[in-house]
Amino acid sequence: MTWYEGPLTGFDLETTGTDVEHDRIVTAAVIRLDASGAVAHT
Structure with a gap:
């Protein structure tokens, strides 16, 4: 898994x-x- 295939936090x-x-x-x-790029948490 690369960094852009996993979850991302901004x-x-x-x-x-x-x-x-x-x-x-x-x-x-x-x-x-x-x-998938969907918002998981805010």
């Missing part, structure tokens, strides 16, 4: 900027796709 993070000492996380999302 991660997205939105922040107020790029300075890790001052900026904050606004939203975060994780999505898991099964081997």
Whole structure:
């Protein structure tokens, strides 16, 4: 099995900027796709 034939997990993070000492996380999302590309979990 290659990486694109198995399940895949994606991660997205939105922040107020790029300075890790001052900026904050606004939203975060994780999505898991099964081997067929269908959404398995969000």
